[in-house]
Amino acid sequence: MSLYLLPLAALALVTALWAPRVLTRSPWPTRxxxxxxxxxxxxxxxxxxxxxxxxLLSAAPVIETARAWPTGPGSPAVTAAWDLAFAHPWATAFALLLTAGAVWTAVSLSRELFHAFRHRSARLAYLRERAPDLPGTLPAARGPVLVLEDEYPDAWLTPSFPPQLVLTTGALRKLTAEQIEAVLTHELVHARAHHHWLLHLSTALATGFPRIPLFAHFCDQTHRLVELAADDTASRRCGHRTTALALIELNQHRGVLTCATTRPLLHQRVDRLLQPPARLSFPRKAVVSLYTGVAPLLPPLLALPAVAHILR
Known part of the structure; x- marks a missing residue:
């Protein structure tokens, strides 16, 4: 099985160490x-x-032993399976290491989902407190957009069922109708594309494995690219200048226009909206999509002959 593990290990190292550096230095994801x-x-x-x-491949000796055990503890099949296991002790250690990694991945995902659901419950409780339900004889207090009394202009999306868009009265007073439409379009893109699930996945992997460059870059780039994708949709519908002005008005009190801002992504988003980058041509987009889409098929293809031998 070592002949099949080596290509998988090489592909994993390239994907986890070299590919993220190349992708982060490339300008086309921003476009x-x-x-x-x-x-x-x-x-x-x-x-x-x-x-x-x-x-799966490193656990092959264990699988062989489990399959041969019904024939009897002292049968030739079991003896051969145990010989196979002792002949490759490094494979057993590698299988234990990968099993621990899989368990820790599940723990990290579960922990992130738990915190996300708790945060969402707290946010919904806050909304219920700030905007209580009206009596049954009156129209519903909430809808797809909920307005809260607050002097600061703000807007956010609470990923519930259905998603709850929240605007403050400060935003309504400060933004024009076109800018409010741009803000709502931006937030609806997050809801329709289920960006919150992607953010939870990337955060869980980055916090669970902080020393792996792929997961760290995946988390950082996901938080950046989901905002850029939503900005693009809002700007196509409402205009680049309108979307940029809405972003400035919502974040001006946070120092988005100052050089000492602690939110560099906001500054980058405003610059990108005011000076939109050129989009990729359709043939180049097709080539990039094809190459990146083929990558997840390589591990099963590399392991397929060995898996067929194990299951035979």
């Missing part, structure tokens, strides 16, 4: 954020599938 999100998801899926296939 095509949706395609950039697709590329990062494909790279992450490739690394995870490499580990999964390697786990």
């Amino acid at each position: 095509e954020p949706v395609l950039g999100l697709w590329a990062w998801q494909c790279l992450t899926a490739t690394a995870l599938l490499c580990c999964l296939c390697a786990l």
Whole structure:
């Protein structure tokens, strides 16, 4: 099985160490954020599938032993299986390491989802407190957009069922009708594309494995690209200048226009909206989509002959 583990290990190392550096230095994800999100998801899926296939292959001695055990503890099949296991002790250690990694991945995902659901429950409780339900004889207090009394202009999306868009009265007083439409369009893109699930996944992997460059870059780039993708949709519908002005008005009290801002992404988003980058041509987008989409298929293809031998 070592002949099949080596290509998987090499592919995992390239995907986890070299590919993220190349992708972060490339300018095209900023020009095509949706395609950039697709590329990062494909790279992450490739690394995870490499580990999964390697786990299956390194556990081959255990699988052989389990399959041969019904024939009797002292049967030749069991003896041969135990010989196979002792002949490759490094494979057993590698399988244990990958199993621990898989368990820790599940723990990290569960922990992130728990915190996300708790945060969402707290946010919904806050909204219920600030905007209580009206009596049954009156019209419903809430709808797709909920307005809260607050002097600061703000808008956000609470990922519930259905998603709840929230605007403050400060935003209504400060923004024009076109700018409010741009803000709502931006938030609806997050809801329809389920960006919150992608953010939870990237955050869980980055916090669970902080020393792996792929997961750290995946988290950072996902938080950046989802905002750029939503900005693009809002600017196509409402105009680049309108969307940029809405972003400035909502964040001016946070220092988005100052050089000492602690939110550099806001500054980058405003600059990008005021000076939109050139989009990729359709042939180039097709080539990038094809190459990145093929990457997750490589680990199963590399492991397929060995898996067929194990299951035979």
